[in-house]
Amino acid sequence: MSSQITIHRRFNGPPNSGHGGYVCGIIANLIGPCAEVTLHSPPPLDLPLTVKRIGGEVRLSDAETIIAEGRKAELHIDIPDPPTLEESKSAAKRYPGFETHPFPTCFGCGHERTEGDGLRIFSSPISGSEVVTAPWLPDVLLAGKTGTVGTEFLWAALDCPAGWAVANLQNTLDPNAPYILLGRFTADVKHGLKPGQNCVTIGWPIGKEGRKLFGGSAIFSESGELLAAGKTTWISIQPRI
DSSP states (O other), rough: EEEEEOGGGGGGGSSTTTTTHHHHHHHHHTTOSSSEEEOOSSOOSEEEEEEEEETTTTEEEETEEEEEEEEEOOOOOOOOOOOOOHHHHHHHHTTTGGGGGSSOTTTTTTTSOOOOOOOOOOOOOOTTTSSSEEOOOOOOOOOOOOOSSSSSHHHHHHHHHHHHHTTTTTTTTOOOOOTTEEEEEEEESSSOOOTTTOEEEEEEEEETTEEEEEEEEEETTTTOOOEEEEEEEEEEEEEOO
């Protein structure tokens, strides 16, 4: 059994491919609350893509090109305590992406996206820590039929904080450094989130192995309740694309 989906151009990461977290979240919608998704190729925009179940996996492909594969998973990760909402707002004012950003129109963290269009999650380090943080106020247009924010948007909101955190492992904020692109994403969405509910996002580096960088991320309610968490593997791309 197969079906088709199209990644709308609005949901880009790099200018000409889908936002990794969003695409992984689309696949996770077909799997369950905790899933692992591996991205094999940049997801094309505005093209019909085939979704097919193969055994216990969900595969997204463009003709013969496999874009991504997902399966059920368990998330095992140590999560730092979140800052307060006010501390997160203060940190976001120092967002390094305001000065140097490889993808300024990114759906998740692009500062050139307007409110209500992109998520505008501007992760910045907490003073004296490797943890980055940013507030997030989900727009009403992100709500699904249940009135809660769609799972794919929670995955998207988990993506970029981890990316900004691991960027510091190899100084990828240097404009001459390689890009990092999402390769694998495991996330557990624990609770429904309603639009207009203030959130705190965090990201932190976990480690590095060759061209692979590992990071974690989480979303909390204003009161500190864990809403979602994820672990990501990023690939250093040289030369820049």
